[in-house]
Amino acid sequence: RAKKQGKNCFEVFSSGMRAQVNSQLQLETDLQRAISNNELHLVYQPIVDLNTENIVGFEALLRWNHPERGLVPPSEFIPVAEDAGLMVSIDWWVLTEACQQMAHWLNIYPGSTELTINVNISAHQFLQSTFCEKVNAIIQETGMKPHHLKLEITEGVILSNAPNISEQLNNLKKLGIHLAIDDFGTGYSSLSYLYAFPLDVLKVDYSFVSRMDQDNGLAIVRTIVNLGQNLNMKVVAEGVETKIQQEYLQEMGCEFAQGYLFSRPLKKESVESILTNKNLPHIPAIPVTTA
Ligand code: C2E
Ligand code: MG
Ligand code: MG
Numbered sequence: 604r605a606k607k608q609g610k611n612c613f614e615v616f617s618s619g620m621r622a623q624v625n626s627q628l629q630l631e632t633d634l635q636r637a638i639s640n641n642e643l644h645l646v647y648q649p650i651v652d653l654n655t656e657n658i659v660g661f662e663a664l665l666r667w668n669h670p671e672r673g674l675v676p677p678s679e680f681i682p683v684a685e686d687a688g689l690m691v692s693i694d695w696w697v698l699t700e701a702c703q704q705m706a707h708w709l710n711i712y713p714g715s716t717e718l719t720i721n722v723n724i725s726a727h728q729f730l731q732s733t734f735c736e737k738v739n740a741i742i743q744e745t746g747m748k749p750h751h752l753k754l755e756i757t758e759g760v761i762l763s764n765a766p767n768i769s770e771q772l773n774n775l776k777k778l779g780i781h782l783a784i785d786d787f788g789t790g791y792s793s794l795s796y797l798y799a800f801p802l803d804v805l806k807v808d809y810s811f812v813s814r815m816d817q818d819n820g821l822a823i824v825r826t827i828v829n830l831g832q833n834l835n836m837k838v839v840a841e842g843v844e845t846k847i848q849q850e851y852l853q854e855m856g857c858e859f860a861q862g863y864l865f866s867r868p869l870k871k872e873s874v875e876s877i878l879t880n881k882n883l884p885h886i887p888a889i890p891v892t893t894a
């Protein structure tokens with residue numbers, strides 16, 4: 604009986620696996636079509652000054668509106684795109700789109716002159732030997748002002764140990780671009796890269812911010828915030844969802860934050876209504892329609 608049960612279990616597992624593989628393959632095919640059909644778009648999450656709650660910039664985040672499945676989250680389709688070798692070209696599309704959009708906003712909204720845009724860079728993209736030249740070309744083509752652009756890299760890029768990382772980062776700095784280390788503390792890398800690399804912004808990962816109420820959680824966030832500040836980096840807390848988290852972060856001197864407490868990622872129309880109706884940068888980040 605046990606054997607029979609075991610066999611049944613195996614069959615259930617196996618057909619489940621087959622279903623999963625099929626759906627991955629389907630997603631891959633769909634994704635290829637998505638790119639040519641303009642199903643990908645960006646949403647923009649405000650980054651705010653923690654004390655005034657004024658918007659200081661936005662992070663561009665990728666969205667896929669699948670015709671049948673609806674909104675597919677990046678956590679589902681980015682790994683598929685990576686496996687299929689599609690992610691690097693998507694990443695270049697994202698950077699171009701974000702620069703084009705921000706250059707336009709900077710041109711037409713007088714209240715936007717202090718705003719910056721953060722764009723996520725994947726490890727594969729960063730490791731292309733022509734990375735800096737491509738970034739430079741996009742800046743030229745879109746008319747984006749480089750000091751309004753912040754590229755978010757993860758410890759994964761740094762862990763890759765590519766020989767010319769330091770040179771790449773310095774070249775980006777020479778273009779006037781700012782650099783942020785994203786998801787700080789989650790990448791199993793040593794801190795020694797902080798000596799070598801010219802990073803401007805440290806983003807404290809959501810996983811730490813969300814555990815500030817647990818044993819040691821507060822001390823860990825305080826330590827990360829202090830580390831960033833001692834190295835003259837701007838510190839942004841990610842995923843701030845509660846007033847209590849905001850107060851803790853303010854009390855430890857963290858200057859900037861991003862999270863549902865202030866605003867969800869917004870469609871470009873919602874960003875435009877903020878930029879039209881409010882005279883930035885002196886108006887708080889009021890959540891509008893979510894995206
Ligand atoms: P990330 O760069 O750390 O982006 C922050 C993520 O946290 C976003 O999820 C954002 O919607 C979410 N978030 C913001 N505030 C809160 C909050 O208060 N609570 C919670 N629970 N979550 C919050 P999203 O948009 O699903 O993106 C997930 C990840 O996918 C990003 O993490 C980034 O690693 C990757 N990603 C997104 N867009 C792009 C892109 O254009 N290119 C690349 N290479 N990666 C991207
Ligand atoms: Mg990011
Ligand atoms: Mg992040």
Ligand code: MG
Nearest residue numbers: 786808809841
């Ligand atoms: Mg994160």
